[in-house]
Amino acid sequence: MNTIPDIIDALSVSDSDVERRLRTRLTAAAADAGLLDVAYRTVDSPVGSLLLAATDRGLVRVAFAGEGHDAVLQRLAERISPRILRAPARLDAVARELEEYFRGQRTSFDVPLDFRLAKGFRREVLTHLPEIH
Template sequence: MLSTPQDAAILQRLHRRLEAETDGAGLVDGAYTTVDCPLGSLLLAATPKGLVRVAYASEDHDQVLDTLGRKLSPRILRVPWRLDDAARELDEYFTRRRKTFDLPLDLSHGFRQTVQRHLPEIGYGQTRSYRQVAELVGNPRAVCAVGTACATNPLPVVVPCHRVLRTDGTLGGYIGGLEAKTALLNLEAAA
């Protein structure tokens, strides 16, 4: 059993070597890391196509990784440097130095993808109703489907579903919880 600080350093070096060698050999289908932000710990995951998941701690990072392993590939490894750009852009967002994200994204398919592709059109510090988003995507009667697309958004913060409110102006739900949605809206309003 490894128990000394020296043993921990050896394990860390071995893990970094594993990360580098498997990533360099193309054996990793997905990379992940965690970053700290004002809302707590965020899990970031990416495929070679782009960022595929941002998850709040309340979503249970281990469960998110398990789901990605089943749906995406079991070859997912902690490879932090693959997510350096995402971590940097999120840090810039939370320190009010970034209003839009320039990251490649690996989005879902179908109507959800259509909604998620249009959400960044809602400007920083602005909000839209679920009905307005349905109209934006060309299907004004799909208000409930827009709500579902926002509720299942795999890239909260980066794909700004927090900017979508109920028609009466109340918050509605949010994958990170109403405190996180309120904090994001307040962050953007203060800029």
């Protein structure tokens, strides 16, 4: 009797490859159906693992590992939408700009930002940061 793992082994495809492809298809289907409100991914950086989260409006959150990525995702689900999926490709531009920044090749960022979580003074500061040179 053939089991799924036997079939995967016979096709010389690793579980991680299958999982990656299934995740990619799920993410695309959710986005196409309008069911993906917050996309996220993690990236390694000189300051540790960073969680990047974005909405259709733009980058909404960057979180350090010390904040607890699961806790940050829970807060995003509560404050924005529970329709959150790991969707690395949707944050490729953000990840690329961060890599360039950490390599010293970038001093400013071009990705759009979603300020909906920023309130009061913090929001004022964030909206005026691009004006500082």
